[in-house]
Amino acid sequence: MKKIIAIQFLAALFIVTGCNSKKEKDKEITPLFPSELVNFIPIEQNPVFTGTGTDTWDKMIRERGYILREDGIYKMWYTGYSGIDSATKYLGYATSEDGINWQRYAENPIFDEYWTEDVHIIKHGGKYFMVAEGINDVAHMLTSSDGIHWQRLGDLDIRMVNGDPIGPGAYGTPTLWIEDDQWYLFYERGDLGIWLAVSTDQKVWTNIQDDPVIEMGPDKYDAKGVAVNQIIKYKGKYYAYYHGTPDEDWATWNSNVAVSDDLIHWTKYENNPIVDTDSVSGNYSSPILVYDGKQYRLYTMHEHVRVYYPKETN
Numbered sequence: 277m278k279k280i281i282a283i284q285f286l287a288a289l290f291i292v293t294g295c296n297s298k299k300e301k302d303k304e305i306t307p308l309f310p311s312e313l314v315n316f317i318p319i320e321q322n323p324v325f326t327g328t329g330t331d332t333w334d335k336m337i338r339e340r341g342y343i344l345r346e347d348g349i350y351k352m353w354y355t356g357y358s359g360i361d362s363a364t365k366y367l368g369y370a371t372s373e374d375g376i377n378w379q380r381y382a383e384n385p386i387f388d389e390y391w392t393e394d395v396h397i398i399k400h401g402g403k404y405f406m407v408a409e410g411i412n413d414v415a416h417m418l419t420s421s422d423g424i425h426w427q428r429l430g431d432l433d434i435r436m437v438n439g440d441p442i443g444p445g446a447y448g449t450p451t452l453w454i455e456d457d458q459w460y461l462f463y464e465r466g467d468l469g470i471w472l473a474v475s476t477d478q479k480v481w482t483n484i485q486d487d488p489v490i491e492m493g494p495d496k497y498d499a500k501g502v503a504v505n506q507i508i509k510y511k512g513k514y515y516a517y518y519h520g521t522p523d524e525d526w527a528t529w530n531s532n533v534a535v536s537d538d539l540i541h542w543t544k545y546e547n548n549p550i551v552d553t554d555s556v557s558g559n560y561s562s563p564i565l566v567y568d569g570k571q572y573r574l575y576t577m578h579e580h581v582r583v584y585y586p587k588e589t590n
Contacts, residue, residue, distance in 0.1 A: 316574045316584035325581035339578030340562035350375040355393040365393040387426045413446035434481045449503035467501035506564040519561035529561035
């Protein structure tokens with residue numbers, strides 16, 4: 277009887293140990309940064325969208341536009357301007373069946389009532405919500421029922437943890453995330469860090485903490501400036517696609533990614549930048565991911581729009 281009990285015990289121990297080993301193995305083959313989210317190659321047709329280069333309201337386009345794919349159609353909102361930094365920035369719209377060949381909307385610009393650039397768009401409850409930089413890099417919100425006709429709701433009211441307004445100055449590159457009826461707003465202050473605020477009414481936003489949730493550095497590629505462009509959730513984790521610069525004068529910007537379990541504590545990808553840039557080739561930054569029905573493709577939207585496919589499928 278003792279031999280039988282001993283054999284049963286050893287068998288049970290083997291099963292438990294085997295299961296634990298399998299779990300550990302599964303952990304090992306599920307990296308923090310799956311290849312399909314960080315390894316991309318550019319397509320030959322790049323760039324796929326630029327300013328007109330002629331005497332139009334969108335002679336040049338600004339960093340960050342935004343792309344949503346709905347019912348098989350790619351929809352892009354972009355900011356156009358004359359090429360002079362101080363010129364008012366207007367909102368344009370373009371569509372595509374393949375995300376590569378784009379058709380400008382005939383009645384562009386679709387919003388010219390107020391300076392609107394560096395836009396982020398999310399669809400919620402059948403309505404489009406846009407956050408964007410306005411005059412002096414102060415973030416504001418707009419809404420639309422069709423993505424073409426927009427109504428401005430005003431500047432974002434952001435508060436510190438204690439409820440006091442944040443200090444004066446720019447707060448831009450706004451990015452939204454919505455989960456469980458909680459609205460999250462990522463924003464930068466002078467590109468010197470990325471902060472996070474929350475809201476239940478989209479009128480008052482309160483910081484989760486008064487320090488950045490993503491800081492500059494310590495590596496060189498983003499040591500002089502950072503700003504988030506998009507948050508996605510993939511296999512239970514959050515991924516922030518952001519741009520950074522190693523330059524004191526912000527001459528060049530690159531594309532990067534960080535991961536989090538709670539939207540507050542972030543780990544940067546050890547092989548950032550995922551798309552690099554230099555003063556010769558231009559800025560390949562303001563990255564966002566778009567799911568094309570089969571895979572995520574990466575778009576960089578500064579200073580023009582470029583497309584990248586995952587390496588494994590090309």
